[in-house]
Amino acid sequence: xxxxxxxxxxxxxxxxxxxxxxxxxxxxxxxxxxxxxxxxxxxxxxxxxxxxxxxxxxxxxxxxxxxxxxxxxxxxxxxxxxxxxxxxxxxxxxxxxxxxxxxxxxxxxxxxxxxxxxxxxxxxxxxxxxxxxxxxxxxxxxxxxxxxxxxxxxxxxxxxxxxxxxxxxxxxxxxxxxxxxxxxxxxxxxxxxxxxxxxxxxxxxxxxxxxxxxxxxxxxxxxxxxxxxxxxxxxxxxxxxxxxxxxxxxxxxxxxxxxxxxxxxxxxxxxxxxxxxxxxxxxxxxxxxxxxxxxxxxxxxxxxxxxxxxxxxxxxxxxxxxxxxxxxxxxxxxxxxxxxxxxxxxxxxxxxxxxxxxxxxxxxxxxxxxxxxxxxxxxxxxxxxxxxxxxxxxxxxxxxxxxxxxxxxxxxxxxxxxxxxxxxxxxxxxxxxxxxxxxxxxxxxxxxxxxxxxxxxxxxxxxxxxxxxxxxxxxxxxxxxxxxxxxxxxxxxxxxxxxxxxxxxxxxxxxxxxxxxxxxxxxxxxxxxxxxxxxxxxxxxxxxxxxxxxxxxxxxxxxxxxxxxxxxxxxxxxxxxxxxxxxxxxxxxxxxxxxxxxxxxxxxxxxxxxxxxxxxxxxxxxxxxxxxxxxxxxxxxxx
Amino acid sequence: xxxxxxxxxxxxxxxxxxxxxxxxxxxxxxxxxxxxxxxxxxxxxxxxxxxxxxxxxxxxxxxxxxxxxxxxxxxxxxxxxxxxxxxxxxxxxxxxxxxxxxxxxxxxxxxxxxxxxxxxxxxxxxxxxxxxxxxxxxxxxxxxxxxxxxxxxxxxxxxxxxxxxxxxxxxxxxxxxxxxxxxxx
Numbered sequence: 001x002x003x004x005x006x007x008x009x010x011x012x013x014x015x016x017x018x019x020x021x022x023x024x025x026x027x028x029x030x031x032x033x034x035x036x037x038x039x040x041x042x043x044x045x046x047x048x049x050x051x052x053x054x055x056x057x058x059x060x061x062x063x064x065x066x067x068x069x070x071x072x073x074x075x076x077x078x079x080x081x082x083x084x085x086x087x088x089x090x091x092x093x094x095x096x097x098x099x100x101x102x103x104x105x106x107x108x109x110x111x112x113x114x115x116x117x118x119x120x121x122x123x124x125x126x127x128x129x130x131x132x133x134x135x136x137x138x139x140x141x142x143x144x145x146x147x148x149x150x151x152x153x154x155x156x157x158x159x160x161x162x163x164x165x166x167x168x169x170x171x172x173x174x175x176x177x178x179x180x181x182x183x184x185x186x187x188x189x190x191x192x193x194x195x196x197x198x199x200x201x202x203x204x205x206x207x208x209x210x211x212x213x214x215x216x217x218x219x220x221x222x223x224x225x226x227x228x229x230x231x232x233x234x235x236x237x238x239x240x241x242x243x244x245x246x247x248x249x250x251x252x253x254x255x256x257x258x259x260x261x262x263x264x265x266x267x268x269x270x271x272x273x274x275x276x277x278x279x280x281x282x283x284x285x286x287x288x289x290x291x292x293x294x295x296x297x298x299x300x301x302x303x304x305x306x307x308x309x310x311x312x313x314x315x316x317x318x319x320x321x322x323x324x325x326x327x328x329x330x331x332x333x334x335x336x337x338x339x340x341x342x343x344x345x346x347x348x349x350x351x352x353x354x355x356x357x358x359x360x361x362x363x364x365x366x367x368x369x370x371x372x373x374x375x376x377x378x379x380x381x382x383x384x385x386x387x388x389x390x391x392x393x394x395x396x397x398x399x400x401x402x403x404x405x406x407x408x409x410x411x412x413x414x415x416x417x418x419x420x421x422x423x424x425x426x427x428x429x430x431x432x433x434x435x436x437x438x439x440x441x442x443x444x445x446x447x448x449x450x451x452x453x454x455x456x457x458x459x460x461x462x463x464x465x466x467x468x469x470x471x472x473x474x475x476x477x478x479x480x481x482x483x484x485x486x487x488x489x490x491x492x493x494x495x496x497x498x499x500x501x502x503x504x505x506x507x508x509x510x511x512x513x514x515x516x517x518x519x520x521x522x523x524x525x526x527x528x529x530x531x532x533x534x535x536x537x538x539x540x541x542x543x544x545x546x547x548x549x550x551x552x553x554x555x556x557x558x559x560x561x562x563x564x565x566x567x568x569x570x571x572x573x574x575x576x577x578x579x580x581x582x583x584x585x586x587x588x589x590x591x592x593x594x595x596x597x598x599x600x601x602x603x604x605x606x607x608x609x610x611x612x613x614x615x616x617x618x619x620x621x622x623x624x625x626x627x628x629x630x631x632x633x634x635x636x637x638x639x
Numbered sequence: 640x641x642x643x644x645x646x647x648x649x650x651x652x653x654x655x656x657x658x659x660x661x662x663x664x665x666x667x668x669x670x671x672x673x674x675x676x677x678x679x680x681x682x683x684x685x686x687x688x689x690x691x692x693x694x695x696x697x698x699x700x701x702x703x704x705x706x707x708x709x710x711x712x713x714x715x716x717x718x719x720x721x722x723x724x725x726x727x728x729x730x731x732x733x734x735x736x737x738x739x740x741x742x743x744x745x746x747x748x749x750x751x752x753x754x755x756x757x758x759x760x761x762x763x764x765x766x767x768x769x770x771x772x773x774x775x776x777x778x779x780x781x782x783x784x785x786x787x788x789x790x791x792x793x794x795x796x797x798x799x800x801x802x803x804x805x806x807x808x809x810x811x812x813x814x815x816x817x818x819x820x821x822x823x824x
Binding site for chain 2: 115453460461463464468471472
C-alpha cells in the first residue's frame with residue numbers, strides 16, 4: 001500500500017512537472033504511453049476456437065528450425081510431435097489439434113521480414129483425438145538434466161516475446177540461480193494476456209515457480225507485477241500465500257517488463273553491459289512460460305496453445321483468447337468484429353515494439369502475445385533532429401540515442417559500437433518521445449544487423465584467406481614434389497648413363513662375335529631369294545590348280561542354297577584331287593615338293609580332310625627334300 | 640674554441656645516432672612488407688583475380704610496392720578503393736563504370752544433371768570450395784564459396800550459375816529507414 005500512497009503524491013507533482021513520474025522506478029528514463037488495456041478486458045476469455053487450418057512454422061523460436069517428422073496426408077493426434085528439434089538450440093513443434101497434415105510448404109511468417117519459411121499445415125477434424133500424457137511423464141523431474149530434457153521435449157520457449165528455448169537458459173548446476181523473477185509486468189499498451197492468465201491460472205504459475213526454485217535451490221523468488229493490474233495482483237497474492245514467493249508491485253512505466261529493467265527494479269542490480277542475467281545469478285521467467293512448465297510437468301502436455309490479446313482501435317469487441325498455435329491472425333480478428341473492414345496490416349505485439357505483418361493470415365506462434373488492429377493513422381513525416389535530448393532522457397539503458405542516430409545514419413558502425421549500440425533493447429522509448437518523429441529504433445536495428453553482417457563477413461574473409469593460402473601451399477608442395485620426382489628420375493638416368501660404358505661394351509661385343517653369323521644369315525637370305533626365282537615356274541603351275549579349286553568356292557555364296565551344296569561337293573572333289581596330286585608330286589623334284597607340302601598344309605587345315613599320317617609323311621618328305629637341297633648347294637658352293 | 644667544441648659535440652652525436660640507427664636497421668629488420676599485410680586485410684579475399692593478379696595477396700604486395708593501381712579490385716568496389724588509397728596515401732582513382740558499387744554476394748551453383756565431371760572448375764577454384772572427382776558429379780561447398788566466378792568460364796558445358804543468396808531469417812536485415820534520411824539531409 002505504501003507504493004500506492006507514494007504514487008498518489010507523485011501524481012500530484014506530475015500534474016505540474018510531468019516527468020516526476022520517473023521518480024517512481026529505479027531504472028533510468030522510461031515513458032508513459034496511453035495504455036488502453038481496459039479495451040480487451042471487457043470481454044470474457046475465449047477458449048476452444050478451432051480454425052479451418054492450423055499453420056505451424058518450423059521456426060517459432062530462436063536458434064535452429066525444427067525438422068518435420070510427419071508426412072503430408074498423415075493423420076495426427078493432438079499433442080503429437082510433428083517436428084523434432086534440430087541439433088543445438090532448437091525446440092520441437094506439436095500438433096495443437098487432431099487432424100490431417102495437408103501440406104508442408106513455405107508460408108509467410110509473423111516476422112518483421114515478411115519472409116516465407118517452411119510450415120506444417122494441419123486441417124483439424126472434429127474428433128479431438130488426443131494423446132494423454134504425450135510427454136510420457138511418470139513423476140515430476142527429479143534432476144536438473146531430466147527437467148531440462150522435459151522442457152526441450154515440451155517445446156517450451158520464452159513466451160514473453162524473445163522465444164529463447166527455456167531449457168537453454170537454465171544452468172546445469174543447482175545454486176547457480178540466486179534470484180528467480182516471475183515477470184508479470186506486461187508493460188506494453190493494449191496487451192492484457194498475461195494479466196488475464198494471472199487472474200485465471202495463478203496457482204499453476206506459482207506451482208511451476210516453486211518447482212523451479214526447489215530444483216535449482218534458488219535463494220529468492222520474486223514476482224513483479226505492474227500496479228495497473230489490481231485483479232491479477234490479488235489473484236497472485238492469494239496463490240502466493242504461505243509460500244516463499246515475494247510479490248512486488250512495481251510502478252507502471254514502459255518498459256518495466258524488460259528483463260534488465262525489471263531485474264534492476266526488483267533486486268536493485270543493473271545487468272552489466274554484454275553480460276546475461278544468469279551471469280549475475282538472475283533468471284527471469286514470464287508467467288506464460290511458467291504456466292507451460294506446469295502443464296508439462298504435471299500433465300505431460302507439450303506447448304500447443306497460448307494466451308493472446310486481440311485488441312486495437314479498429315475492433316468493436318476486443319478480447320483475450322487461449323488460442324491454439326497456428327491459428328491465423330485474420331480469423332481471430334474477425335471474431336472481434338473489426339470496424340472499419342480489415343484492409344490494413346495487423347501488428348504482432350504491442351504498439352511500442354510490435355511490427356506490421358506482411359500478410360494478415362500469418363499464424364499465432366509461441367511468441368505471439370498480441371494481435372493489434374490499429375487502423376492506419378496519418379503518420380507524421382520524420383523531420384530533422386533538433387537536438388532536444390528527449391531521447392537520452394527517456395532511454396531506459398542510459399544510452400545516447402541521438403549520438404547513435406548520427407553515427408548509424410552516417411554508417412559509422414564502429415562508433416555506434418563504442419556507444420554500446422548492442423546494449424540497446426529496442427524498446428522504442430526514444431522514437432516515442434522524439435518530437436521530430438525520427439524512427440530511431442529502426443536505425444539501430446539496421447545498424448545492429450549491418451554490424452553483425454560485417455563481423456560475419458570478416459569471419460568468412462578470414463576463412464577464404466586461410467583456404468587460399470592452404471591451396472597455394474599445397475600447389476607449391478605438389479610442384480616441389482613433382483620437381484623432386486623429376487630430379488630423381490634424371491639422376492637415375494644419369495646413373496644409368498654412367499653405368500652405360502660397360503653395358504655398351506658388352507652390347508658392342510655381341511655384334512662383333514656374331515659378325516660371322518650375320519654373314520651366314522645374309523647368305524641364306526640371298527639363297528632363298530634365288531630359290532624363289534628358280535621355283536617361280538613350278539609355282540605358277542601350282543597356283544593355276546589352286547585357282548581352279550578356289551573359284552567355285554568364291555562364287556558359291558552368290559548362288560542358291562542348292563548350288564551351295566553342289567559347290568561344296570565340287571570343292572571336296574577338288575581337294576581330293578589336290579591330295580592325289582600331292583602324293584604324285586612327292587616323287588617329283590625336291591624343290592617342287594616343299595612348295596606342295598606347304599600348299600597342302602594351307603589347304604588342309606580348313607577341311608581337316610587330310611589325315612595326320614599324311615601330314616607327317618609330307619613333313620618328312622619336306623625335311624628330306626631340304627636335306628637333299630642343302631647337300632646339292634654345298635656341292636655347288638664347293639665347286 | 641667553444642664553436643669548435645659545439646661542432647664536435649654535434650658531429651659526435653650525429654655519428655653515434657647514425658651508427659645506432661644503422662645497427663637497428665640491421666638488427667630489427669622486418670621480414671615481409673607490413674604495408675602489404677595491411678592492404679591484404681582490406682581486400683575482400685575472393686581471390687577472383689579480376690585485378691590481374693593471381694589472388695588478393697599478390698595484388699596487395701604489388702600495391703605496397705607501388706606497382707599497381709588502386710582501383711583494380713572489382714568485388715571490393717569503391718569503398719575498398721578508397722581504403723587502399725588512404726593507406727597508400729595516394730589520390731583515389733575512379734573505378735570502372737560497372738564496379739562502383741560492391742557487388743552483392745553471389746554463390747556458384749553447379750547444375751548436377753549437366754556436370755560431366757571434368758574437374759576443370761576444381762582446378763580453377765582459388766579456395767578449394769568445389770568437391771568432386773574425374774567423371775563424377777561436382778558440387779560447390781556453399782559456405783566456402785567466395786563468389787569469385789573463376790569457375791564459370793572454365794566449365795565446358797556451362798553448368799555453373801552464379802546465384803544470389805536466398806534471403807532467410809538468418810541473413811535478413813532490418814532495412815534502413817529511407818524517408819527520414821532523405822528529409823533530414
